[in-house]
Amino acid sequence: DTGVSQDPRHKITKRGQNVTFRCDPISEHNRLYWYRQTLGQGPEFLTYFQNEAQLEKSRLLSDRFSAERPKGSFSTLEIQRTEQGDSAMYLCASSALARNTGELFFGEGSRLTVL
Amino acid sequence: RKEVEQDPGPFNVPEGATVAFNCTYSNSASQSFFWYRQDCRKEPKLLMSVYSSGNEDGRFTAQLNRASQYISLLIRDSKLSDSATYLCVVEGGNTGFQKLVFGTGTRLLVSP
Numbered sequence: 282d283t284g285v286s287q288d289p290r291h292k293i294t295k296r297g298q299n300v301t302f303r304c305d306p307i308s309e310h311n312r313l314y315w316y317r318q319t320l321g322q323g324p325e326f327l328t329y330f331q332n333e334a335q336l337e338k339s340r341l342l343s344d345r346f347s348a349e350r351p352k353g354s355f356s357t358l359e360i361q362r363t364e365q366g367d368s369a370m371y372l373c374a375s376s377a378l379a380r381n382t383g384e385l386f387f388g389e390g391s392r393l394t395v396l
Numbered sequence: 397r398k399e400v401e402q403d404p405g406p407f408n409v410p411e412g413a414t415v416a417f418n419c420t421y422s423n424s425a426s427q428s429f430f431w432y433r434q435d436c437r438k439e440p441k442l443l444m445s446v447y448s449s450g451n452e453d454g455r456f457t458a459q460l461n462r463a464s465q466y467i468s469l470l471i472r473d474s475k476l477s478d479s480a481t482y483l484c485v486v487e488g489g490n491t492g493f494q495k496l497v498f499g500t501g502t503r504l505l506v507s508p
Contacts, residue, residue, distance in 0.1 A: 323483050323498035383430045387439035
C-alpha cells in the first residue's frame, strides 16, 4: 500500500492558464475527496466521489473547476483560466465506505502558485 | 458564522505542560467529531475520534458537549513532538454522505 499519491507536487503557472492535478487513492478506497488549503486555514471541502459518481460539489467551486473520476480509481481536478486567488494547496483524500471511521487518508498535496 | 470555529493560537507551552484546545460547531445535526493533526508542510492525519462519553488515548483526552456544540482536546505532559496544528473536524451532517468540515486549526508550539 503506497498511500494516496498526488501529481504534480508543485505547479507554477501564469494567470489564465489551465492546470490539471491527478490523485491516485489507496487501492480499494471507494470514497475520494478534494480539499483546498491556504496558509493559516484548515482544508476546505471542494468535492466528493463515491466510486465514479461525483456526489457533492462545494459552492466554493466555480465553473472553472471540474473534477472527474472516470473509472472509480484515480481522479483529476482541472482548473481553467487560473486566477491568483486559486493559489493554494490542493489536497486529495480517500477512505473506505465500509469503514465509516472518519479517517481520511490524505496525499501530500499539489501546491499551485498562480503568477 | 463558520461551521467549525477554533482559536488559531499559537499556544506556546513548555515541555511537560498541560494544554487544552476548544472548538465549537454550528451544525446541530452533526453526528461525528474528530481531531486531526497537521505537521508543518505535511498532510493532516487523524489523531482521534471524539465520543459523547469522552475518550482518552494516552496523553490525549477528547470531550464532546452536544448541548453546547463544543469539543475539546486536552494534551497532558506535552512533548516537543506535539508541536503541530490541531484541526477540529466535524462531520457535515448530510444524510448518507460523510463530508468532513475542518476548522482553521490551533497551532501548538512546545518549547524545551
